[in-house]
Amino acid sequence: MIKGEGRIVAALGAVFVTLGGIHASLRGLLFDENAVTYYGVLAILIGAASFVVMLTPFPSDEP
Known part of the structure; x- marks a missing residue:
């Protein structure tokens, strides 16, 4: 079990960034706004990577 409550809260924030x-990317695709689409894809990549990093157990997380 991961004991870092701060990292879990940061992972929750990363999920909302991804959402x-x-x-944003869907809105950019629907209304033909290229900049919004690119920033939305960038937010997806950053949010997903942050989520994975925050929930990766570290050696200091031993029970």
């Missing part, structure tokens, strides 16, 4: 990126 916002999905929303």
Whole structure:
């Protein structure tokens, strides 16, 4: 079990960043706004990578 509550909260924030990126990229695709699409894809990549890094157990997380 991961004991870092701060990292879990940061991972939750990363999930919301990813969801916002999905929303932005879909909006950019629907309304033909290239910049919004690119920033949405960038937010998806950053949010997903942050989520994975935050929930990776570290050696200091031993029970």
